[in-house]
Amino acid sequence: MENITLLIGIVIVTALVFDFTNGFHDTANAMATTISTGALKPKTAVAMSAVLNLVGAFLSVEVAATISKGIVDESGIRPEIIFAGLVGAIVWNLLTWLAGLPSSSSHALFGGLIGATIASVGMDAVHGDAVVMKVLIPAVVAPIVAGLATVLATRLTYRLARNTDPEASAKGYRAGQIASAALVSLAHGTNDAQKTMGIITLALISGGALGADADPPLWVIASAGIAIALGTYLGGWRIIRTLGKGLADIQPPQGFAAQTGAAVTILASSHIGFALSTTQVCSGAVMGAGMGRKGGVVRWSTAGRMLAAWGLTLPAAGLVGAGAALLADQGDWGVATVAVLAVAVCGAIWLASRRKPVTHDNVNELDTADAEPAGVVTTALQAVAPPPAGPVPAPAAAAHREPERAPAAATG
Numbered sequence: 001m002e003n004i005t006l007l008i009g010i011v012i013v014t015a016l017v018f019d020f021t022n023g024f025h026d027t028a029n030a031m032a033t034t035i036s037t038g039a040l041k042p043k044t045a046v047a048m049s050a051v052l053n054l055v056g057a058f059l060s061v062e063v064a065a066t067i068s069k070g071i072v073d074e075s076g077i078r079p080e081i082i083f084a085g086l087v088g089a090i091v092w093n094l095l096t097w098l099a100g101l102p103s104s105s106s107h108a109l110f111g112g113l114i115g116a117t118i119a120s121v122g123m124d125a126v127h128g129d130a131v132v133m134k135v136l137i138p139a140v141v142a143p144i145v146a147g148l149a150t151v152l153a154t155r156l157t158y159r160l161a162r163n164t165d166p167e168a169s170a171k172g173y174r175a176g177q178i179a180s181a182a183l184v185s186l187a188h189g190t191n192d193a194q195k196t197m198g199i200i201t202l203a204l205i206s207g208g209a210l211g212a213d214a215d216p217p218l219w220v221i222a223s224a225g226i227a228i229a230l231g232t233y234l235g236g237w238r239i240i241r242t243l244g245k246g247l248a249d250i251q252p253p254q255g256f257a258a259q260t261g262a263a264v265t266i267l268a269s270s271h272i273g274f275a276l277s278t279t280q281v282c283s284g285a286v287m288g289a290g291m292g293r294k295g296g297v298v299r300w301s302t303a304g305r306m307l308a309a310w311g312l313t314l315p316a317a318g319l320v321g322a323g324a325a326l327l328a329d330q331g332d333w334g335v336a337t338v339a340v341l342a343v344a345v346c347g348a349i350w351l352a353s354r355r356k357p358v359t360h361d362n363v364n365e366l367d368t369a370d371a372e373p374a375g376v377v378t379t380a381l382q383a384v385a386p387p388p389a390g391p392v393p394a395p396a397a398a399a400h401r402e403p404e405r406a407p408a409a410a411t412g
Helices: 002-036 042-056 062-071 079-099 105-120 128-160 166-206 218-234 237-246 252-272 278-292 300-328 332-353 376-384 394-411
Strands: none
Touching (some): 002 042, 002 079, 002 166, 002 252, 002 278, 002 332, 042 166, 062 105, 062 128, 079 166, 079 237, 079 300, 105 128, 105 166, 105 300, 128 252, 166 252, 166 278, 237 278, 278 300, 300 332
């Protein structure tokens, strides 16, 4: 019994570590466009997001129930399996953070848990219908819905503001961005913090500390909220740079439209218990904002790398989780070995990130190698719907367009 209690404690700590990585991995969802347009200073933005993530964690437990009761059969799950699944999720989170790719922490968690369960118990312990209905379908539909809604919202926003002073309207939209970013942060807390609550609850159920149909205790809710808030305050600056500057050129009206559309989608999914990826929703909204403005830029090569990461997340985290589960099933020495290997891999990733650090000081600066050209699709869209003529003098306009051409010449 003492061994089981110790193992559950290890699982809880590992789950909170995952929650911490989820926080800094997903800070970009709420704050990337707010930071890139200058609506808030970087450190102020992440501090506000952290507080609202903590508040949001207390608003609902529907998503937590989806994880603790819906994805796998809790009656056949042991703490070792949950621990292995969490290791798979943490490793994938850190790898995609190192690459600056806004992949799904949610799908990393699901993939790790499913892979570990299959390796240790078998396919029968995974509720395939729940995975399809509450994970895979929302993963496909949500970013498309958020993207299309943001395209329409962006076009409507520019149409309504076409006769207003651009400088005055930009100030108003920056204020709107702050409000919408706060809403996204609140929504993120109601959705993503609950995933860790569900994992910890599942561990407590598997160890006999809670009944089979128990909801997360208050201390679980509080600890998960605090962990994700701390991670959010740390700031995942690499992913903030990609989503705020590397994916599309975002102006304040676009940022306001993108964040509002994303927040509505996330809050609606939390209400009905869909554990969707806030990363995919917010990324889809940013791409929609880029396409919604005449002459807007979407860097499709960056989008393609993101889509590849999304597709790899479930299987990659699942493979790591499965390998960790096979090792953890060997007994105490197996669990210890998994823990040591996980710490070593995470340390190596952190050391690699120090070679070219991204901080709040340089988050809005793109290197020449990172400032990719708009691509064929965006060029075609601009030919059909060119940007409206503005008061910007020709030399200034040419200078503004130069960063989009220079990388093409360098890579050609």
